[in-house]
Amino acid sequence: xxxxxxxxxxxxxxxxxxxxxxxxxxxxxxxxxxxxxxxxxxxxxxxxxxxxxxxxxxxxxxxxxxxxxxxxxxxxxxxxxxxxxxxxxxxxxxxxxxxxxxxxxxxxxxxxxxxxxxxxxxxxxxxxxxxxxxxxxxxxxxxxxxxxxxxxxxxxxxxxxxxxxxxxxxxxxxxxxxxxxxxxxxxxxxxxxxxxxxxxxxxxxxxxxxxxxxxxxxxxxxxxxxxxxxxxxxxxxxxxxxxxxxxxxxxxxxxxxxxxxxxxxxxxxxxxxxxxxxxxxxxxxxxxxxxxxxxxxxxxxxxxxxxxxxxxxxxxxxxxxxxxxxxxxxxxxxxxxxxxxxxxxxxxxxxxxxxxxxxxxxxxxxxxxxxxxxxxxxxxxxxxxxxxxx
Amino acid sequence: xxxxxxxxxxxxxxxxxxxxxxxxxxxxxxxxxxxxxxxxxxxxxxxxxxxxxxxxxxxxxxxxxxxxxxxxxxxxxxxxxxxxxxxxxxxxxxxxxxxxxxxxxxxxxxxxxxxxxxxxxxxxxxxxxxxxxxxxxxxxxxxxxxxxxxxxxxxxxxxxxxxxxxxxxxxxxxxxxxxxxxxxxxxxxxxxxxxxxxxxxxxxxxxxxxxxxxxxxxxxxxxxxxxxxxxxxxxxxxxxxxxxxxxxxxxxxxxxxxxxxxxxxxxxxxxxxxxxxxxxxxxxxxxxxxxxxxxxxxxxxxxxxxxxxxxxxxxxxxxxxxxxxxxxxxxxxxxxxxxxxxxxxxxxxxxxxxxxxxxxxxxxxxxxxxxxxxxxxxxxxxxxxxxxxx
Numbered sequence: 001x002x003x004x005x006x007x008x009x010x011x012x013x014x015x016x017x018x019x020x021x022x023x024x025x026x027x028x029x030x031x032x033x034x035x036x037x038x039x040x041x042x043x044x045x046x047x048x049x050x051x052x053x054x055x056x057x058x059x060x061x062x063x064x065x066x067x068x069x070x071x072x073x074x075x076x077x078x079x080x081x082x083x084x085x086x087x088x089x090x091x092x093x094x095x096x097x098x099x100x101x102x103x104x105x106x107x108x109x110x111x112x113x114x115x116x117x118x119x120x121x122x123x124x125x126x127x128x129x130x131x132x133x134x135x136x137x138x139x140x141x142x143x144x145x146x147x148x149x150x151x152x153x154x155x156x157x158x159x160x161x162x163x164x165x166x167x168x169x170x171x172x173x174x175x176x177x178x179x180x181x182x183x184x185x186x187x188x189x190x191x192x193x194x195x196x197x198x199x200x201x202x203x204x205x206x207x208x209x210x211x212x213x214x215x216x217x218x219x220x221x222x223x224x225x226x227x228x229x230x231x232x233x234x235x236x237x238x239x240x241x242x243x244x245x246x247x248x249x250x251x252x253x254x255x256x257x258x259x260x261x262x263x264x265x266x267x268x269x270x271x272x273x274x275x276x277x278x279x280x281x282x283x284x285x286x287x288x289x290x291x292x293x294x295x296x297x298x299x300x301x302x303x304x305x306x307x308x309x310x311x312x313x314x315x316x317x318x319x320x321x322x323x324x325x326x327x328x329x330x331x332x333x334x335x336x337x338x339x340x341x342x343x344x345x346x347x348x349x350x351x352x353x354x355x356x357x358x359x360x361x362x363x364x365x366x367x368x369x370x371x372x373x374x375x376x377x378x379x380x381x382x383x384x385x386x387x388x389x390x
Numbered sequence: 391x392x393x394x395x396x397x398x399x400x401x402x403x404x405x406x407x408x409x410x411x412x413x414x415x416x417x418x419x420x421x422x423x424x425x426x427x428x429x430x431x432x433x434x435x436x437x438x439x440x441x442x443x444x445x446x447x448x449x450x451x452x453x454x455x456x457x458x459x460x461x462x463x464x465x466x467x468x469x470x471x472x473x474x475x476x477x478x479x480x481x482x483x484x485x486x487x488x489x490x491x492x493x494x495x496x497x498x499x500x501x502x503x504x505x506x507x508x509x510x511x512x513x514x515x516x517x518x519x520x521x522x523x524x525x526x527x528x529x530x531x532x533x534x535x536x537x538x539x540x541x542x543x544x545x546x547x548x549x550x551x552x553x554x555x556x557x558x559x560x561x562x563x564x565x566x567x568x569x570x571x572x573x574x575x576x577x578x579x580x581x582x583x584x585x586x587x588x589x590x591x592x593x594x595x596x597x598x599x600x601x602x603x604x605x606x607x608x609x610x611x612x613x614x615x616x617x618x619x620x621x622x623x624x625x626x627x628x629x630x631x632x633x634x635x636x637x638x639x640x641x642x643x644x645x646x647x648x649x650x651x652x653x654x655x656x657x658x659x660x661x662x663x664x665x666x667x668x669x670x671x672x673x674x675x676x677x678x679x680x681x682x683x684x685x686x687x688x689x690x691x692x693x694x695x696x697x698x699x700x701x702x703x704x705x706x707x708x709x710x711x712x713x714x715x716x717x718x719x720x721x722x723x724x725x726x727x728x729x730x731x732x733x734x735x736x737x738x739x740x741x742x743x744x745x746x747x748x749x750x751x752x753x754x755x756x757x758x759x760x761x762x763x764x765x766x767x768x769x770x771x772x773x774x775x776x777x778x779x780x
Contacts, residue, residue, distance in 0.1 A: 016600075016645070074645035075600060075653070117647055182605035199604060201648055210406075210465060210754035213637035213660040214589060214725035215572035218630045220750060225638055226626055229619035236616055240608045247603035248615055250648045251641055255406070255464035257507055258591055258640045258658040260753040263465070268648040270603040335604035360610060363650040364600035 001086045002374075005032055006078055016075030016365035020143070021113030021124065022050075022152040029070040029082070033110050036089055042108065048162030049138070049153070051125045053109045053171070056092055057102040057389070062173035064102075064388040066091070066381060067109030069125075069339065073117045077367020079180035083355060083374060085110055087178045091382040102389035104173065111339045118143045118152075121307055122201070126339035129166035130346035139163060169348065174318070174388055177340040178353040178381050180369050184360035185332045189376040192322045193352035195333045196312040196341040198279045200305060202269045204231065204290065207300035210255065210263035221261055222298040225253070227290065228265040234289035235269060242282050244273035245335055268306070272335045276310050312341040318351045325387045326380050336362070353380055391476045392764075395422055396468055406465030406755035410533070411503030411514065412440075412542040419460040419472075423500050426479055432498065438552030439528070439543070441515045443499045443561070446482055447492040447779070452563035454492075454778045456481070456771060457499030459515075459729065463507045467757020469570035473745060473764065475500055477568045481772040492779035494563065501729045508533045508542075511697055512591070516729035519556035520736035529553060559738065564708070564778055567730040568743040568771050570759050574750035575722045579766035582712045583742035585723040586702040586731040587635075588669045590695060592659045594621065594680065597690035600645065600653035611651055612688040615643070617680065618655040624679035625659060632672050634663035635725055658696070662725045666700050702731040708741045715777045716770050726752070743770055 009017050009025030019026040033052065037044050042054035053065055068084025088108040095102075112125035119141040127133035139150040139160050150160040181191065208224035232248045239246035250268040269286065273279040287303055294301040323329055332354065344350035355369050355377040399407050399415030409416040423442065427434050432444035443455055458474025478498040485492075502515035509531040517523035529540040529550050540550040571581070596614035622638045629636035640658040659676065663669040677693055684691040713719055722744065734740035745759050745767040 073650050074647045075650070115649070120648070122649070182602045183607065184610070185605075197604065209751070210756070211750075212572045212726060212752035212754070213639055214587065214635055214662045214727065215575075215752060216635070216750060217573070218626060218635065220574070223626070223637075225622055229622040232615055232619040233623075236608065236613070245604055245606070245608065247613070247649070247651055249603055249643070249650045249652050250646050251643050253639070253641050256640050257464045257753070258510070259505070259512070259637070259660050260463050260465070260639045261637055262639050263754070270649050272604045336602060337604065360601075360606060361599070362602035362605060363647070364602075364653070366600070 001036065001089060005029060005082055005086060008032060009072065011075065014075050014365050017072040017078065018074055019070065019072040020118035021071050022156045023118065026071050027156065030110065033070060033085060040089070040092065045168055047129060047166035047168050048164055049125055049128045050112045050158055051109065051129050051166060051168060053107040053168050055105045055107050057105040059105065061105055062171045063105030063107055064174045064176065064385055065107035065109050065172045066176045066178065066385060068177050068179060069111050069114035071113055071115050071117065073115045073363045075365060076363055077365060079367050079369050080362055081114060083180050083369065084178045087378045087381050090378045091385055094378065094382040095386060100386055104389050105171065106385055106389050107171065114339055119149055122337050123339050123342045126342040128163060129169055130342050131165035132342065132346065135163040172343065172348050175340060175343045175348050175350040176353065176384055177338055178355065178377055179338060180362065180367065181354040181357040182334065182336045182362035184357070186330065186354055186356045188330050189356050189373040190326060190380045191330045191332050191354045192319055192326065193314055193334060193354060194319065194331045195314060196337060197272045197274055197333060197335045198276045198309060198311040199272045199337050200279060200283065200308040202271065202283065203304045203306050204267045204269055205302045206265040208261070208263060211261040213259045213261055216261060223261050224265045224299045225262050227294045227297045227299045227301065228267050230293040231286065231290040235286045238282055238285040242273060242278055244271065244278055244282050246271045246282060246286065309337060309341065312344050314344055314351055315349055318349050322351050322384055325383050353377065353384065391426065391479060395419060395472055395476065398422060399462065401465065404465050404755050407462035407468065408464055409460065409462040410508035411461050412546045413508065416461050417546065420500065423460060423475060430482065435558060437519060437556035437558050438554055439515055439518045440502045440548055441499065441519050441556060441558060443497040443558050445495050445497050447495040449495065451495055452561045453495030453497055454564045454566065454775055455497035455499050455562045456566045456568065456775060458567050458569060459501050459504035461503055461505050461507065463505045463753045465755060466753055467755060469757050469759050470752055471504060473570050473759065474568045477768045477771050480768045481775055484768065484772040485776060490776055494779050495561070496775055496779050497561065504729055509539055512727050513729050513732045516732040518553060519559055520732050521555035522732065522736065525553040562733065562738050565730060565733045565738050565740045566743065566774055567728055568745065568767055569728060570752065570757070571744040571747040572724065572726045572752035574747070576720065576744055576746045578720050579746050579763040580716060580770045581720045581722050581744045582709055582716065583704055583724060583744060584709065584721045585704060586727060587662045587664055587723060587725045588666045588699060588701040589662045589727050590669060590673065590698040592661065592673065593694045593696050594657045594659055595692040596655040596684070598651070598653060601651040603649045603651055606651060613651050614655045614689045615652050617684045617687045617689045617691065618657050620683040621676065621680040625676045628672055628675045632663060632668055634661065634668055634672050636661045636672060636676065699727055699731060702734050704734055704741055705739055708739050712741050712774055715773050743767065743774065
């Protein structure tokens with residue numbers, strides 16, 4: 001399964017994956033998933049936005065859902081998402097080979113646009129499914145080419161009118177997501193999640209005055225690039241001071257000409273911290289430094305939160321049950337957002353398993369996990385499913 | 391003429407012009423020019439890359455060429471380029487109305503891709519015409535979509551095989567370019583150029599390591615955005631210290647995703663100074679600070695000069711002759727590059743006239759000149775042409 005899926009959407013130049021939601025490569029990965037489900041005689045259910053759950057066991061009852069996502073960040077790694085989907089299918093195979101018969105259904109899920117790499121909204125599929133993102137707002141989201149989600153769905157043959165809170169969640173008694181760890185926090189092959197850090201995406205729009213790069217005195221300029229540059233350095237410094245994370249990884253410059261002082265720089269801040277208060281004070285500190293510099297540069301600044309997810313503390317009872325099943329596996333928080341966080345916040349008992357990441361590198365073609373650790377992840381997931389569906 | 395040309399290639403949202411070389415809007419402006427020449431019974435000659443000179447007066451002799459360019463920077467103003475072309479045609483009309491008969495031919499020129507906004511090479515047409523940019527290198531230049539100049543020429547119906555040093559220059563006995571001033575250095579309606587500052591475009595490639603924006607410790611990152619940000623601030627500071635200009639107006643970020651530490655930031659530095667030595671020491675100072683920061687960030691830096699034009703001192707004799715004709719018009723240098731600089735460096739006696747810019751704003755939709763000053767520019771150009779072609 002790993003070898004077959006590894007080829008889908010891989011950029012031959014960078015080795016990274018480009019599987020934005022509803023793009024041909026992501027659709028190819030989805031068709032691969034449907035083929036795998038068909039081979040296993042799993043009953044696939046879909047919701048309006050295209051989230052999928054493939055069921056094994058008693059029908060029409062609530063059960064244990066596992067799985068993850070098949071989309072990727074731009075130039076992402078092979079493991080983030082697909083490891084959870086492939087491990088879920090492999091765990092079903094293991095349990096069947098053992099002759100296990102679940103007393104409640106086990107579902108293998110694939111949730112759409114978890115990374116938000118195309119429409120800018122992380123966990124798009126799970127947020128819509130859980131009803132925390134209204135359909136009208138979701139359908140109006142646009143990608144970088146100006147294509148709306150509604151138009152993308154129509155192109156994919158999906159009626160946008162069906163988008164909304166998902167009936168799939170009615171059968172999601174418990175959700176367990178297996179995922180590659182994305183830092184260097186896990187030294188054992190497999191661990192259990194305690195919490196997801198709060199996470200915000202904020203759009204910083206720096207406005208200035210376009211001008212000639214050769215003739216305009218430095219003193220006469222209102223250059224938003226300078227305000228942005230100082231803000232990027234301030235974000236780094238403030239995140240270090242707070243033991244948090246702050247990243248400017250995406251930029252758009254107007255007019256983006258070599259010999260023109262820019263009229264506008266738009267920059268997206270990704271900020272995360274261990275708790276909500278720290279995240280708020282981090283954003284406030286960055287915004288304060290940016291505003292002060294804007295006054296000095298004669299530029300303008302607008303900060304718009306595009307998405308802010310509060311801290312998710314996974315329920316302690318379920319977490320401890322997983323730790324017991326896994327003979328005392330280590331417990332750790334994560335700075336990465338996941339559909340599991342959305343489902344947990346929506347009141348579904350949710351847990352996560354992490355597979356060790358030896359380098360801590362993720363959202364990069366260099367993302368990696370040892371095959372032995374991945375197989376230990378499959379074993380752990382099978383043991384957890386067996387316990388929850390016994 | 392001004393009203394007709396003002397509508398061509400104007401973005402209705404920004405009010406700025408988008409007339410990159412060989413784009414439909416730039417072609418439309420060129421066809422407008424050809425129509426104007428036909429109306430006046432001027433004899434148009436073209437060279438291999440598409441530079442045009444429309445002749446009035448005795449044929450087959452060397453004469454006085456004036457004119458400018460019709461292309462624009464991205465979101466540029468109405469005056470930069472077109473003012474020189476329109477004023478040249480208007481000056482011919484004035485001289486004819488007076489009954490003036492030139493003893494040597496007067497040519498009205500329109501030179502292609504002066505701004506370099508499409509293929510990244512300023513003064514592309516004049517550099518190829520003067521033989522300072524080899525045809526092979528010019529034809530291999532690519533625009534941001536990866537289209538080569540050779541391909542763009544073929545699309546425009548021009549055979550790339552004809553690109554090379556231009557026979558038009560054999561008849562260019564003198565060249566006089568009228569241009570809107572681009573700083574605030576001119577307080578009279580019309581002035582005469584002393585020199586063009588040396589000007590370099592340098593590509594700074596900052597390399598780092600893509601990673602997850604949420605899970606990667608700040609201390610573990612190799613984030614090229616930070617190295618770039620510090621370099622942009624350093625460039626501003628060093629330019630102020632040197633009384634020079636340094637601008638980072640164009641950026642490209644990979645993968646440019648909100649939740650990924652970038653793997654690479656490419657940034658273009660536009661740097662200019664009053665003399666070659668100051669420009670060199672400015673670049674050295676910026677590169678030194680960037681290199682030191684790269685060491686600290688664990689990132690890499692490569693600096694590639696894309697084009698460097700040395701200082702142009704226009705010949706004093708011709709300059710003084712213009713000042714005399716214009717009753718002691720002020721003399722001033724410019725930080726902006728021009729085809730006049732290329733022709734002067736190629737040994738053609740060259741001069742420039744500037745029309746006052748009340749705000750100093752250029753390369754911007756807000757670029758502006760008073761109509762009275764523009765008309766004074768036409769009168770001045772007519773007087774100069776009359777003197778040089780008498």
